[in-house]
Amino acid sequence: MRRRYFLKRTIKAVFASIAGVSSFIAALFIYPARVRQKEITMYECLTEEELPRRGVRRLDIEIDNKGRKTAVFIVAHADKCFALSPVCTHLGCLVSFSRHKNAFICPCHGGKYDVEGNVIGGPPPRPLAQLPLMVDKGKVYVGLKV
Numbered sequence: 001m002r003r004r005y006f007l008k009r010t011i012k013a014v015f016a017s018i019a020g021v022s023s024f025i026a027a028l029f030i031y032p033a034r035v036r037q038k039e040i041t042m043y044e045c046l047t048e049e050e051l052p053r054r055g056v057r058r059l060d061i062e063i064d065n066k067g068r069k070t071a072v073f074i075v076a077h078a079d080k081c082f083a084l085s086p087v088c089t090h091l092g093c094l095v096s097f098s099r100h101k102n103a104f105i106c107p108c109h110g111g112k113y114d115v116e117g118n119v120i121g122g123p124p125p126r127p128l129a130q131l132p133l134m135v136d137k138g139k140v141y142v143g144l145k146v
């Protein structure tokens, strides 16, 4: 009788452990989906007069009152003005703009993007992400998911 009781308790403990581990794994899959649901917030970054007329300008935008910053590129090219994310679409390193090569260069694996953010070399699978950019009452705002 004691042996049967012990076996029952052991089997219940094993099933409880399996249920606990399964719940933990499920939570790991659900958590990133919640992170992706972040909303876009518009941050003031320039005045309309400060918008570049030609070329690429990097801005560091303060995203909270603790001094955290994130970078964006404001690009004026072919009569268009748009904002690009500096995050490489390969593995997430931060690209920099080379005026000499007129291209965004990723230091990690040699990814290259043209001035519009299109991939022109290396392993990146997609163009740089375009960020929302708007002008309102003389101020320029860029949209970020932070």
Ligand code: FES
Residues within 6 Å of the ligand: 088, 089, 090, 091, 092, 093, 106, 107, 108, 109, 110, 111, 122, 123, 124
């Ligand atoms: S992270 Fe940019 S090329 Fe790999």
